[in-house]
Amino acid sequence: MKHILTLFELTTADIERIFAISKDLKAKLAQGIREPLLPGRVMAMIFEKQSLRTRVSFETGMAHLGGSSLFLGQDVGFGKRESAADFSQVLSQYVDVIVCRTNAHAKIEDLAKYATVPVINGLTDSAHPCQALTDLFTLEEVHGKLAGKRLAYVGDANNVAKSLAICCGKLGVEFAIAAPAKYQFDDAFLSELKREVPQAKLFQTTNPVEAVKGAIGVYTDVWVSMGQEAEEVERKKEFAAYQVNAALMKQAAANSIFLHCLPAHRGEEVTSDVIDNPQSAVIPQAGNRMHVQKGLLAWLLGAKV
Ligand code: CP
Ligand code: NVA
Secondary structure (H helix, E strand, O other), X not given: OOOEOOOOOOOHHHHHHHHHXXXXXXXXXXXXXXXXXXXXXEEEEEEOOOOOHHHHHHHHHHHHOOOEEEEEOHHHOOOOOOOHHHHHHHHHHHOOEEEEEXXXXXXXXXXXXXXXXXXXXXXXXXXXXHHHHHHHHHHHHHHOOOOOOEEEEEOOOOHHHHHHHHHHHHHOOEEEEEOOHXXXXXXXXXXXXXHHOOOOOEEEEOOHHHXXXXXXXXXXXXXXXXXXXXXXXXXXXXXXXXOEOHHHHOOOOOOOEEEEOOOOOEOOOEOHHHHOOOOEOHHHHHHXXXXXXXXXXXXXXXXXX
């Protein structure tokens, strides 16, 4: 049994296998085929933060696979009503897989420690693994094999950026990140990345133009993530020079696509002319959340594929 908390848990071969299953399921759905690979399986969804994509894509994907899901809101009292050990062991007896979106990463680690079914991270303050899997899948759909290529990320070295750096490292993609010095990857993450993915190629700079040079994808995320609202004024000031606009996109490879995990703030981290341009892949990227999570669920729960 495997938990998916950071993507450090997956080998390159695992990711390639998940992508292959996802691609197959996506092609079948396009023909109207919804193979019931997980009949009767139940997925619990614990969400402590808002979500459109993660919640709906997981629930819909599980329905396509013949399983069902339970959305667990405040009333289950996750982290409040009882110990993590009791909560997790009890829930594991009812369901086959748990998806959890929470704040502190330690909270999902605790849940996973006591769970006897797989736990999937649906976003914490330091990781968004399902997002990164989808992003690399999307990039591969557009550009083919990715090894040796560069993905640029302009903005906060946040949960999304960390998961992207790990996924890129596993797939042989260089990850080039431009952020103000104060908002680059912390030392603890850098040491872990070096230890767990020694082959990872990471380029950190304060200069967005340096990061996007030769990149086949330019990615950004909000400057103020959920839970950081108190830092909004300072962050908006610090990141003002890190907007992805048409002039910056011109510095990337000619066939470069624009990616964003969404939700986006037009006029802040990205201009409308970039995100609403044909060069932008954000809508199919969001659509792929469902296809990739179906592949992940089928793989993780041992469906016959
Ligand atoms: N990208 C993403 O995780 O979106 P939601 O917050 O809407 O789930
Ligand atoms: N970094 C953002 C991602 C939202 C999908 C956040 O954590 O709010």
